[in-house]
Amino acid sequence: MCQVVRILGIPLINRDSSDVFDSLQEISSQDAYANILGRLVCFYLRLIALGEADEENDDLIQWRTKYPLSESIQAKLTELQEELNLYIAGDEEWEFQFNRIFHQVVYTVFCWTEARSLLEEGFCAVQRFLMAVCLRGDGSGFINARDITPMIAKLMYCIRACIFAELMSPENDGVALEDDLSRHQIYVKDLIQSPFGLLYETQHLASTIVGLSNALPTISWIGKNFTSLAIHGKRVDLAGLQRFCRSLCQDIQRRFKREVKMGLPGLKDFNWNTFNPKDDLSSTTPKYSFVNRGFDGQRRTLLDQFLANKATDKYFTRGRNGNQVLWNAQNCKAWLKKCKEFMETLSVAIHSLAGQPDRSTETATLRTENTADELRGVYWDNDTILLLGQYSKTRNITSKDRMIPRYIENGFIC
Secondary structure, three states, X not given: OHHHHHHOOOOHHHXXXXXXXXXXXXXXXXXXXXXXXXXXXXXXXXXXXXXXXXXXXXXXXXXXXXXXXXXXXXXXXXXXXXXXXOOOOOOHHHHHHHHHHHHHHHHHHHOOOOOOOOOOOOXXXXXXXXXXXXXXXXXXXXXXXXXHHHHHHHHHHHHHHHXXXXXXXXXXXXXXXXXXXXXXXXXXXXXXXXHHHHHXXXXXXXXXXXXXXXXXXXXXXXXXXXXXXXXOOEXXXXXXXXXXXXXXXXXXHHHHHHHHOOOOOOEOOEOHHHOOOOOOOOOOOOOOOHHHHHOOOOOOHHHHHHHHOHHHHHHHEEEEEOOEEEEOHHHHHHHHHHHHHHHHXXXXXXXXHOOOOXXXXXXXXXXXXXXXXXXXOEEXXXXXXXXXXXXXXXXXXXXXXXXXXXXXXXXXXX
């Protein structure tokens, strides 16, 4: 069965036809989706492979008897198992055939509805799989309710990805997209007896049990004194967070003065204490940024002061050859490395003191100036910097940006 798990590492969401669907997903997220999808298929492959006289797994056999798979799902699983038995490492033709059958299996599991009668709990194969993976590894009970909704979200994503792959498959080249899409939309709606609809209902139930809200909080207060938080179930005292933030700010100030400015008291002809740029918040001009305007004509100020100071000039250069500066490449690279570390620490401080930490993709897509395709995400108003992130995972679903603002008071760090 280890061979089955290894082969199922070829996830449905990594099919060439669905590159657009997951273009902004991180590799770790894709791996998580592929993992849950592979576990689902392996779970039922193991289940149908159990013999009737297998006493060690008698409880599983009883469960299989009470909640049998539909004939169509069982037939596809059997076909997949037969294909796995023919596995040849490095055989591209076999891999193509396996991907085709694997997609048919998950499509059969995910894409069906029941409108004539009310389904009993456990009738849906996806629902039964969710019940199984929510059990603790030692069999002592269920996992924390907070861990259930992320698992449901992964399964719901896999359903969407399966439908997207079906729409983009070569077999549907002759079908009008709007017709094919309208035919599949029912499989990703709530209030419908389908795997997606039942998962959506379960998600709301789990949320209600934990927090009486439509979403599970990752952060909640402990007690009524508001002195401690539970972050993903782990206790964190506010006093500890305050000490961390103070030490972080002190570390940033130290690095900026000693490692970035190299101990120089200030920048020549530039008063940092009166830095007060004006920002046109409505400007859509390409390459516009309050940063560029605020530092207009000052781009070489730090470099010029480094070269005018004997200590820093000796550190960064090896002398002059006429008018040409002979740079000390090793020391220049070491300084740039320290600047990078300073920026990383600064980023941690921003997202520790200015809101919930962002995802790496959100930071990577933050623009400091306007472009022809997208407006900047850094603004200045009333002595406050606004970082406006425009990326979230919901963009794949809604095709719209979700604005995520973060505010930083002037001077709170440097």
